[in-house]
Amino acid sequence: MTARAVAVGNExxxxxxxxxxxxxxxxxxxxxDVHGHRLVYLDNAASAQRPNVVIDAVSDCYxxxxxxxHRGVHALSEQSTDAYxxxxxxxxxxxxxxxxxxxxxTRGTTESLNLVAQSYGRPQLEPGDEVLLxxxxxxxNIVPWQxxxxxxxxxxxxxxxxxxxELDLDAFAGMLNERTRVVALAHVSNALGTVNDIxxxxxxxxxxxxxxxxxxxxxxxxxxxxxxAALGCDFYAxxxxxxxxxxxxxxxxxxHELLAAMPPYHGGGAMITRVTFERSxxxxxxxxxxxxxxxxxxxIGLGVAVEFLESTGLDRIERHEQELLSHTMEVLxxxxxxxVPGHASKAGSARAAVVSLVIDGAHPHDVATILDEQGIAIxxxxxxxxxxxxxxxxxxxxxxxxxxxxxxxxxxxxxxxLHEVRRIFG
Amino acid sequence: xxxxxxxxxxxxxxxxxxxxxxxxxxxxxxxxxGYNPLCGDQVKVCVRADGDRIDGIRFDGVGCAISTASAxxxxxxxxxxxxxxxxxxxxxxxxxxxxxxxxGVPLGKLEVLSGVKDYPVRIKCATLPWxxxxxxxxxxxxxxxxxx
Ligand SMILES: Cc1ncc(COP(=O)(O)O)c(C=O)c1O
Numbered sequence: 001m002t003a004r005a006v007a008v009g010n011e012x013x014x015x016x017x018x019x020x021x022x023x024x025x026x027x028x029x030x031x032x033d034v035h036g037h038r039l040v041y042l043d044n045a046a047s048a049q050r051p052n053v054v055i056d057a058v059s060d061c062y063x064x065x066x067x068x069x070h071r072g073v074h075a076l077s078e079q080s081t082d083a084y085x086x087x088x089x090x091x092x093x094x095x096x097x098x099x100x101x102x103x104x105x106t107r108g109t110t111e112s113l114n115l116v117a118q119s120y121g122r123p124q125l126e127p128g129d130e131v132l133l134x135x136x137x138x139x140x141n142i143v144p145w146q147x148x149x150x151x152x153x154x155x156x157x158x159x160x161x162x163x164x165x166e167l168d169l170d171a172f173a174g175m176l177n178e179r180t181r182v183v184a185l186a187h188v189s190n191a192l193g194t195v196n197d198i199x200x201x202x203x204x205x206x207x208x209x210x211x212x213x214x215x216x217x218x219x220x221x222x223x224x225x226x227x228x229a230a231l232g233c234d235f236y237a238x239x240x241x242x243x244x245x246x247x248x249x250x251x252x253x254x255x256h257e258l259l260a261a262m263p264p265y266h267g268g269g270a271m272i273t274r275v276t277f278e279r280s281x282x283x284x285x286x287x288x289x290x291x292x293x294x295x296x297x298x299x300i301g302l303g304v305a306v307e308f309l310e311s312t313g314l315d316r317i318e319r320h321e322q323e324l325l326s327h328t329m330e331v332l333x334x335x336x337x338x339x340v341p342g343h344a345s346k347a348g349s350a351r352a353a354v355v356s357l358v359i360d361g362a363h364p365h366d367v368a369t370i371l372d373e374q375g376i377a378i379x380x381x382x383x384x385x386x387x388x389x390x391x392x393x394x395x396x397x398x399x400x401x402x403x404x405x406x407x408x409x410x411x412x413x414x415x416x417x418l419h420e421v422r423r424i425f426g
Numbered sequence: 427x428x429x430x431x432x433x434x435x436x437x438x439x440x441x442x443x444x445x446x447x448x449x450x451x452x453x454x455x456x457x458x459x460g461y462n463p464l465c466g467d468q469v470k471v472c473v474r475a476d477g478d479r480i481d482g483i484r485f486d487g488v489g490c491a492i493s494t495a496s497a498x499x500x501x502x503x504x505x506x507x508x509x510x511x512x513x514x515x516x517x518x519x520x521x522x523x524x525x526x527x528x529x530g531v532p533l534g535k536l537e538v539l540s541g542v543k544d545y546p547v548r549i550k551c552a553t554l555p556w557x558x559x560x561x562x563x564x565x566x567x568x569x570x571x572x573x574x
Contacts, residue, residue, distance in 0.1 A: 363490035365465050382466045395488045396466050
C-alpha cells in the first residue's frame with residue numbers, strides 16, 4: 001500500500017466510529033510542533049492534555065468569580081463555593097457514587113492513597129496484620145503502605161502476576177487470610193494497561209477476610225466508564241490531570257460509613273466545627289479531609305473535564321482507543337526486534353491502550369530521545385513501578401499510552417519512529 | 427539545530443555495543459555506584475591504584491548508549507593516569523557537559539560525547555559514570571551516588 005493509501009485508510013478508521021479530528025480541535029496544544037514535526041502525544045498515562053472547555057473554566061473562575069470557598073458571606077465566595085460543590089456533585093455522578101459527601105477532593109491519586117493509608121489504615125493496623133498489594137502497583141500504591149506498616153508493625157505483601165502481565169487470582173486468593181486488613185490494587189496498570197477484575201477481587205476478599213478494598217483508578221477513569229457501586233470496592237482514587245482535567249486536583253471516593261469513622265488526615269481550617277486549646281471537633285466527611293483552602297479552580301475544571309468525558313461518551317472513547325491498541329499491536333507483531341513484555345497473548349484479556357515495549361539493542365532512554373526528535377512524546381523508564389520492572393526482568397521500557405485524541409496516523413508515526421531507532425541502533 | 431548523528435556517533439554506538447573494561451570487577455579495588463533515579467540507569471565503577479597511579483579501572487551495570495559509552499570511554503581515558511590527572515580530566519569532562527568553559531585539560535577521544543550537551547535531559551546519562559568515578563577515587567566502597 002502507498003503511504004497515501006494508508007493515510008486515507010487511517011482517516012476512515014478514525015472517523016468511522018469517532019470524530020477524532022473534531023475532538024483534536026478542542027485541544028489547542030495538539031497544534032504545536034516539536035523539533036519541526038507536528039506533536040504526536042503518546043504520554044497520556046503520565047499526564048493527558050486539556051481541552052479548551054477545561055482551560056476556559058479555570059480561567060473564567062479566576063477572571064470572574066474567584067474567592068475562597070466555604071469562608072465568606074460575600075457574593076464571590078458564595079459563587080465559588082457553589083461551583084466547587086457543583087464540581088463535587090458532577091464527580092460523584094460520574095463515578096456512580098451514591099452520595100456526593102463520599103467524594104473527597106485531594107491533590108491527586110498519591111494524596112488520596114496516603115490519606116487512606118493514614119486515616120483508614122493506621123488506626124487499625126496491628127503488628128502481624130497484612131496489607132496485600134500486587135506486583136503491578138505504581139509506587140504511589142506501595143510506598144504509603146510501607147510507611148504505615150513501619151508505623152504499625154503490619155507488613156506489605158504483593159500478589160504475583162503471570163508472565164502475561166495479569167494478576168494471578170488464584171495466588172491472590174491464597175494470600176488472603178484473617179490478618180489481611182487492606183487489599184490495595186490498580187484498576188488499570190499504568191505500565192502494562194492490564195485491567196484488573198475488581199468485582200472478582202472484591203468477591204474473593206470478602207469471602208476470606210474483613211479487608212477493605214482500595215482501588216487506584218488513576219489509569220481507569222480516563223479510559224472506561226467507572227461505577228464504584230458496581231465495582232463493590234471501599235475506596236477509589238484518581239487524578240484530574242490524567243483525565244483531561246487540571247493538575248493539582250484529585251479524588252478519593254470512600255464508602256460513607258468508612259469515611260465517617262476515620263480521623264482527619266491533615267489538621268487545619270475548614271475541617272473543624274469548633275477549636276479550643278483543649279480539643280477540636282471535626283466536620284463530617286468530606287470537609288473533615290479537606291483541611292485548608294482547597295484547589296478551587298482546579299476542582300471546578302475537573303467538573304468540566306467530567307462533563308467533557310460524558311458528552312464525548314466513555315463507551316466511544318474506549319472503542320476508539322481499543323482500535324488504536326489493536327492497530328499498534330498488529331504492527332508491532334510484525335517487527336521481530338520489538339518485544340512487548342507482560343502483554344497477554346491470549347484472547348479475552350482486558351487491556352487499556354497502554355503499550356510497554358523494549359527494542360533489541362536499544363535502551364528505552366535512547367529510544368525516547370530519537371522519537372522526541374521526530375516530535376513523538378512517549379515515556380521511557382520504570383514508570384514508577386520498579387517492582388514490576390524487576391518482575392518482567394527489564395530495567396525499563398518504552399511506553400506509548402493513548403488518549404481519546406490520538407489517531408491511527410499517529411500509530412504509524414510511532415512505528416516509523418521505531419524504524420528510525422532501528423536504523424541508528426540496528 | 428541539534429542532530430541525532432552528532433549524538434549517536436559511531437564511536438559511541440561502538441562503545442555501547444562492545445563496552446571496554448566491562449564487568450569482572452577486581453576484589454581489591456575501590457568501588458562506587460552511580461544511580462539515576464529518573465531512568466533507573468545504574469553503573470558501578472571500580473578503580474585499583476598502585477600508589478598514586480590508577481592501574482586498573484572497570485565498570486559494570488545497565489544503562490543507555492550514552493551512559494554506557496561514557497563509562498567505557500572513561501575507563502580507557504583514566505587507566506594509567508595519576509590520581510590528580512584523573513581528577514583534572516573529570517573536571518574537564520563535567521565542564522564540557524555543562525558548557526562551563528575549558529580548564530585546559532585535553533579530552534581527546536572523549537570529545538565524541540560533546541553532542542550530548544545539546545540534549546539537556548541526557549547530560550546526566552553522560553556524567554553518571556564520572557560521578558561514580560569521583561566517589562570511587564574518594565575511597566568509595568559501594569556507596570551510591572545519584573545524579574539528583
Ligand atoms: C496507576 C497510577 N497510580 C497512581 C499514580 C499517581 O498519580 P498522581 O501522580 O497524579 O498522584 C499514577 C500516575 O502517576 C498512576 O499511573
